[in-house]
Amino acid sequence: MGLPAVLGVNFHLTPGYTVIGIVLGGVYALAAVGLVLIYRVSGVLNFAHGAVAMFATFTAYEVSTVKGAPGWIGAIVAIAVGAALGFAIEYFTIRPLHGRPALVKVVVTIGWLLVLQTAAGLIWGATAYHQPVRLVSRDGFRLVGTDVTVGYDQLTTVIVALIFALAVAALLRYTTLGNAMRAVADNPDTARLWGISVNRVTAASWMVGSAMAAVAGVLITPLIAFDTFSLTVVVIYAFTAALIGRLSSLPMTVVGGFLLGLAQTYPRMFSSLSGTADAVTFALVLLTLGVLFRPGGRKVRVV
Amino acid sequence: MSARARRVGLLVVAVIAIAWPAILSDYSRSLATDGLISGLIVLSLVLLTGFVGQISFCQYSFAAVGAFTVGSLVAAHHWSFWLAMPLGVFGAAVVGALVGIPALRLSGLFLTILTVAVALFFDRFILASGTWDAFSGGLSSFVVGRPSFLGVHLDTSYRFYLFVLGTFSLCSLGVWNFRRGKTGRVLRAIRDAEVAASTLGINLTAWKLAAFATSAALAGLAGALLAVSIGSVSTGGYDLVHSLGVAAVATVMGVNSVASAAAGGLFLVFGPEILRHLGVSSQWFNLITGALLIVQLIVTPDGMVTDFQHKLGHLLRHRAARKAPVPATELDVRDDVPVRTGVRS
Amino acid sequence: MGSSSVRERIAIVFMTLSVVATLVLGGALAAQLGHPRQQVVQVGEASATSSGGGVSAGDASAAAPTDTGSATAAGAPGDAASSAGQAASGGTGGTGSPTAAGSSTGTAAGAGGTAAGSGTAAGAGRSAAGRTTATTRAPSGPAAAAGKAPAPGAPGAVGDKGPDSPDEGVTGDFITVGGIFDETGPVDATVERDVVRSYFNQVNAAGGVKGRKLRLLDCDSAFDPSRAHQCSQRLLSQKIMGMVGWTSPSGEEPETKFLTSQGVPVIGGLSVPAQFQSPLAFPTMASLELHGTAMGHHAKDLGVEAPGVIIVNVNFIAPLKDAMLKALQQEGIKPVDIEQVDITKADYSDIIVKMRAAGAKSILAGLDPFSYARMFQAMERQNFKVPTLGFGLDKKSANDAYGSFIDGAESLIPFKEAFDPGSANDPDVQEYFGAVQRYFPNQAKSLDVYTEAQWVAAKVFVEGLKRIPGAITRQSLVAALNTLKDFKPGLIPSVTYTPGNHDPNHCFNWIHNVKGAWKTYATNKCF
Secondary structure (H helix, E strand, O other): OOOOOOOOOOHHHHHHHHHHHHHHHHHHHHHHHHHHHHHHHHOOOOOOHHHHHHHHHHHHHHHHHHOOOOHHHHHHHHHHHHHHHHHHHHHHHHHHHOOOOHHHHHHHHHHHHHHHHHHHHHHHOOOOOOOOOOOOOOOEEEOOOOOOEEEHHHHHHHHHHHHHHHHHHHHHHHOHHHHHHHHHHHOHHHHHHOOOOHHHHHHHHHHHHHHHHHHHHHHHOOOOOOOOOHHHHHHHHHHHHHHHOOOOOHHHHHHHHHHHHHHHHHHHHOOOOOOHHHHHHHHHHHHHHHHHOOOOOOOOOOO | OOHHHHHHHHHHHHHHHHHHHHHOOHHHHHHHHHHHHHHHHHHHHHHHHHHHOOOOOOHHHHHHHHHHHHHHHHHHHOOOHHHHHHHHHHHHHHHHHHHHHHHOOOOHHHHHHHHHHHHHHHHHHHOOOOOOHHHHOOOOOEEOOOOEEOOEEOOOHHHHHHHHHHHHHHHHHHHHHHHHOHHHHHHHHHHHOHHHHHHOOOOHHHHHHHHHHHHHHHHHHHHHHHHHHHOEEOOOOOOHHHHHHHHHHHHHHOOOOOHHHHHHHHHHHHHHHHHHHOOOOOOHHHHHHHHHHHHHHHHOOOOHHHHHHHHHHHHHHHHHHHHOOOOOOOOOOOOOOOOOOOOOO | OOOHHHHHHHHHHHHHHHHHHHHHHHHHHHHHHHOOOOOOOOOOOOOOOOOOOOOOOOOOOOOOOOOOOOOOOOOOOOOOOOOOOOOOOOOOOOOOOOOOOOOOOOOOOOOOOOOOOOOOHHHHHOOOOOOOOOOOOOOOOOOOHHHHOOOOOOOOOOOOOOOOEHHHOEOOOEEEEEEEEOOOOOOOOHHHHHHHHHHHHHHHHOOOEOOEEEEEEEEEOOOOHHHHHHHHHHHHHOOOOOEEOOEOOOOHHHHHHHHHHOOOOEEOOOOOHHHHOOOOEEOOOOOHHHHHHHHHHHHHHOOOOOEEEEEEOOOOOHHHHHHHHHHHHHOOOOOOEEEEEOOOOOOOHHHHHHHHHHOOOEEEEEOOHHHHHHHHHHHHHOOOOOOEEEEOOOOHHHHHHHHHHHOOOEEEEOOOOOOOHHHOOOHHHHHHHHHHHHHOHHHHHHOOHHHHHHHHHHHHHHHHHHOOOOOOOHHHHHHHHOOOOOEOOOOOOOEOOOOOOOOOOOEEEEEEEEOOEEEEEEEEEEO
């Protein structure tokens, strides 16, 4: 099959596909929010973000599905585990690398990715089918004007993503901790001069970011496959979403997520190939990097 | 390390590498062969990181270019391996240069994202069925037989192992020579001081692109050899996950020393094997690699092999110095300058 | 930030330990590799992997009736040999792969324990919570082995044992075969492995074949074709007689070619094209191409109109797709849309919406079980209830994830549908379920069409062994298998092999799902 099988113009799919794309984008946005917070404050691209989310979600699974506790208790456990993991990663393995280039810290998170994924596989089984923790019902409602049904769980993902983004934006702007985070993000040495405990602020950002990852994991897993590697793949797309949002602000990240979701969904209107979403994602990445780093343009601050 | 010690060491290693597999089983030889092929990919990372200071997470995509070129040309069009392989290597180099173009402007972290995107793009789009079936084989795999080298058919595991060993050694030697040579040292120096480099009149762009192209070419060569080693080429073995794994091991071993190529490759292959012999699930291998990666970056930041070489070197130098003071003749450029890429530390 | 001298010291210690460890392990490995010893492993090794979970309750090495007993556990107590391990080394990317690191299979705690096995070691051996390595089996009582033989299959003739051929996996105590399975990764084939082991355990409990016990060495290919190749080589080095009941979607096609070129017979498998192209390959399931043809023609019977076709992007589905499209064309049915998906595709809403918009009134699908789950979930969410025909839909554990839209779905199977409540009294089905329940109860609900194929493969293999008149070798096995005519292993009407390429299974049963249960409503549809 060398050419897409359906080259017909399917524009009438547009409204439905827009909805689907936004829902998908909500998943990416939710996954990206914590990631961007961590990146902005500590300068580290946390490759293990998805793995942390996955591991936390598995603990929710253990508590709720295996041991029978109600779903929301599982979610709380997941948040705690996520925050603890975030703290552990920052305190034990990022902080000792102070002064080293950012790339080294990124590679450390890759190490964590391997550790967490394998550990989850060993504890809970790498391929067994796991029933995901469902916090929200799968019933849905049909959107007027399209023929697409949106589930409440899907809608929740989008709403929570928006809430998180706004909450973090508010945190950064209006609270002391937030101000401290922004100061650290701008210039840690200056921040230190102002009496801000850079270590504590950084640790806080990791904890909050990872807690958000845990929430993302619990909400997203019913929508995708619940296993040890799917969330990591989602997070890589979340990077891209963050990139499209120019890594600059949380609301922009959410917008970037939606854009990516749409960009991955629309091509299906014209093509039946399985890889079109990735081709578009790649093109978007190139485009974004090109725009961000265009010669003569204002170089984006790395933080 | 002194030149003499190094030569003795190399000789010992060479003898072991040639003689020992002769008495091992077929299976062990094939493992060793695959280890060396993985080592080639680690070598490609040593080259890239050593010169450009960037870590790439898409080396297996370049390997895929080499492997699928060989696969499609040999299996479907009945070319000779010796024609298909150089074409594959060249193709990989071209792709590497293409990836290098945006890399010229990107700093470390963003280049990382780019290489991840390349890896995903390659595996999930280019190699997916329907996109370019003539190249990727679509839903079936290409079957490739062993070639003959100078009249000797490489079908036995020992012969093929020796061939791969020879190839690997040549490439290692080439990379090492280049690093030691004047151009190499200069390039390493400019890695950290690009302004100085441009005042020296070095065409940075050309060198960086060349580094990407050569690194990709090495990976492409590894891919071509892999095609022949396994005997078939199918999608599924060249994805992001493999690239991440090899980058992790390369970092653990140390991207600044050529010896880590062999060490890394063998580690990748024999690590799980050793675990199996100990009766431990070989899933633990990933865990161990991840943990090693973390620990190593904190404790021995230059990589285990590089650090080891240095310590050994110091040891030998001290002993030598005590025997007779020898004026330092070789300009000993430190090759463990940390990779400094982003602004943020 | 610790003081740098402390860090220096830690670094030196760390490196020294690494070097020492490497040397020691390397030396040990070297000794091993130079002379791969015949691993003496107890039958029914535990598996430490995933879902199958459960420790295999291998039957204890029952005192073989003729054997001078327990030369099995023979070995030294220290003989904890792994073996049953898999090679997942994959020089190419052994690491990195998050899921794919080969899992292991446990070591069989060699433990000296001799003899005194009991036929029901099953109960004894089972330990709680899977994932540990083999337990030592409770040596319960005297060799009551014979007493509990459940298998109707007769044990090997006591007297006529025949000579050994250790290079081909036949020793005084064991006949060893191998299997490559995608045990970790997106696909979980541990159930196929355990089904073969169930049958072997059953046969061993009844005394084995020709005075020897059967054992299956498995290797995890982790959905990576290069690992699959490593597995082939590893299994070869472990001296196997052939492959029985293997299931490795990632690498079965090229490895079939490789193994048969090495003279190794291959029995069972996924019915990839290569298995119909070699006289050494003995498939037990209809070819995938035939499945496609059957689906296309069955669509006509079902009155399928305007189908949307969804196919997963894995390398052995290709012949199915082309054959199905051709059959549809012959029947005058034109698909409104043909979509291809990746095995990791998470949400099928876009496909379903597109199908609906294209006017699809039915769905024809060729996916793996968990992709089906996501497809049905999307169908349910979008309320797109149309007749659905899919190949390989009857995996019970996945059915739980399909939701309510599985009701009414159609499928086809070239075997007797074991989950059909109407088959409950069929003795062959009872034997099949019984063995799995006894030895690997955790796998009982993961059975599907592929496991039936491998069960038949195991049976066919044992029958072939029994028919060998003299020395057991690969050649004599192949010759014996070629004498199978109208052999009835159960689950399939009959199997006939003749010299040359083999293609024994051409007929299907149509099944459909009625409120969660699969029912057969037509049999013997042959193509």
